Structures are given as structure tokens and as C-alpha cells.
Amino acid sequence: MKVKFTLTLFLTTLIFCTTILGQSNIKTETSIDRFIENKMLETGIVGIGASIIVDKKVVWSNGYGFAERENRILFTPSTIMNVASIAKTFTGVCIMKAVEEGKVSLDEDINNYLPFKVINPNYPNDKITLRHLATHTSGLTDRNPFYGDSTYYYEGRKPEQLGKFLKDYFVQGGKHYSKDNFLNAKPGTYRDYCNIGAGLAGYIIEVRTGKTLNEYAKRHIFKPLKMQNSGWALNEIDITKHTKLYEKKGESIVPIQLYEMTTYPDGGIRTSVDELSKFFIALLNEGEYKKTRILKTETVKEMLRFQHTETNKPENVNIKKLNQGIFWATKLGATRIGHNGSDSGVRTFMLSDLNKEFAVIVFFNTKLDEKDEGIYFDIYEELYKYAKDLKTKQTTNH
Secondary structure (H helix, E strand, O other): OHHHHHHHHHHHHHHHHHHHHHHOOOOOOOHHHHHHHHHHHHHOOOEEEEEEEEOOEEEEEEEEEEEEHHHOEEOOOOOEEEOHHHHHHHHHHHHHHHHHOOOOOOOOEHHHOOOOOOOOOOOOOOOOEHHHHHOOOOOEOOOOOHHHHHOEEEOOOOOOOHHHHHHHHHOOOOOOOOHHHEOOOOOOOOOOOOHHHHHHHHHHHHHHHOOOHHHHHHHHHHOOOOOOOOEOOHHHOOHHHEOOEEEEEOOEEEEEOOEEEOOHHHOOOEEEHHHHHHHHHHHHOOOEEOOEEOOOHHHHHHHHOOOOEOOEOOOOOOOOOOOEOOOOEEEOOOOEEEEEEEEOOEEEEEEEEOOOOEEEEEEEOEEOOHHHHHHHHHHHHHHHHHHHHHHHHHHHHO
């Protein structure tokens, strides 16, 4: 098996070298190309797509390796992939659009919106708000291993209906209910990253707008930004453009089935590097991409605003290392802003410098062992340095 794996990686690297002109706007192989190819050779990552944004414009994009290794289909910036938790930023935009429309308030008790009551048994008299859900301070939690075992559906199986799942999870007597679904923490006082809470936030938008989240996002995000190859479910996108997903097991890289999720607002978006770049630019540019506006300037500012201060923050948050917007956060020791994603078969980054001057998006279609997790960050950081260099050159030339 090890010989077979090494041979596959060798052949993959040869194809990188012969196809690089077709995948890059740059005419010769650059140091960033060589760095990424070497890391892929070391680890077995099958496919990568990336873009660099400088001053709210895409200045570089490229693909490496394969979207489908078995048939030698290249991974390009237009390859579609599920982006894991980056999807929460789309849910965040949907929330803020519903705020603009007067459908919801960030600080209203969510029980005034829901057809069932969500009550933390440890703090039954304290309200939970959309702001709490969107900053992961609601006092709700993902019960593990239940979340990972019960909310992912493979081989074409359809997920449980979102509203029913949430009612069963949060309402006493429901088949998924447990006191362990709640923290012993008053809303707003403790940060605990909660995927099911994001699912609940998305469901509230569905209830209040009368539209499914995919319909609402299509109207207010995908269509205005011409994101024609983006959607929340497999049946919304061209499956022939979707990457296969892979996982490293020992010395082998094995394909895994595509899947869908019950709590799709927390990680269900499928898009490409090219199309996600449009969305990211709109957020970095106060809601506007190429004269197309998806949110008002003041709405985006509130979404991206750091919600925590030294005198008003969760007890377990050091704002010098972490701060939070509406499904938006600082990363890497509070040196970047945006969102990352990690799920079965995928790893994603969508991060900008704090001044929103340069940014990187990168997709990986291969899940590595935990010991190799740092490779993703090595590649991202190299792209970030390259982005910084491009920004410096652009500034110097002007």
C-alpha cells in the first residue's frame, strides 16, 4: 500500500508540473506553487483551490491537484466544494438582511420567534437572543458524539427536517433532548462554539421570512452576486462540477461519500473559490461587490463589529486573542478576521488582515490526520505572505 500511495503522489506531482500553466494566471511556476506542491506530496492532499484578494479585488487564483483523482479531473478555482463552517457567514448575512427587513432583532428573545420554546433548564428565566447564537454565547451546546453521529447523512439519504430536529433537541420530551444540550452558563457569559445553535439561528430566519434559507440566500446573495454555482444542497448545484472528497487513513488516501447535514445553516454551503471570493469581497467592502450591494453599509459594520469589550465579554474570552462578530470572528491570535471551516473531507480558510487590505481563500478536499493538521496552516500562511507581498508591490507601483 505504501508503494502504491507514493507512486500516486509522484504521478500527481508530475501532472502539477505539466498543467500549472493551465491553472494559473502566472506564466511560470512560482515559489508559492512549488511550496504547495511539495506540501501536497508530503501529505497526500488531493486537491487545493485558492485565491488572493488585494484592495477588494481578486489578483491571483489557482488550483492544484485533482477534484477527482480517479479520473484526473483537475481542481480549479471554479470547482465546487462544501465549505464547512464558512457557511455560517452566509447565515450571518441572512440574519442581517432579515434585520434590515424588520423581520428579526438581534436582541429579541428567540422564543418570540419560534413555534416551540428553547429554555436552558439551568437558567430558565434568561432569554436567549440571535446575538447570543451568532456569537456562540447562548448557553446551548453540541452534545458529542451525538452531533457528529446523528446530523450527517451519506449516500443520498435525506437529512432529518431541521425544525423537527431542533424541537426534539431543545424541548423536554423530544427524542434528542438531554440536559447535556445546555451549559450551566447564563446567556452571554460563556463562549462555547455551537453548530446546532447556528442551525437554530438559520431556522429562525426561515420561520420569520417564510422562506427556506436556500431560497432566502438565493434571492439576497447568490443571484445579486451571480453565484450561479452555489447552493445549500447537492440538488441545487451541478454535481459534475463538485469535487470528490478524500480522507487520509494511515498511508492511504481514500475517497469518502458526499453528504448533507440536518443543521445545514452551520456548514451546508457549496460554492467555489471563484464565487466565494465575490461574497468575501462584498463583506470586506461594506456590503458591495462591483456596484452590487447585498447589505447596507451600517448593517455590514454591525455584523463585522467586535461584539466583546474588556468590560462586556464572556468570562472565558481574552479579547486580545479572540473576538466575535455575527458569525464572524478573529482568528490566529486575533491577527485575522473572517471564518474557517473543517468537516469530513474538507478544510477551508476565508481570512483577511485586520485592515481588510488583503485576504486569502483556500479550499482543501482532503482530511488529514490530526498530526498533520498544521500543514493546512502552513499552506495558508504561505499564501498569506504571498498576498502581503502582492499588496506591498501594488502599493509601491502606485
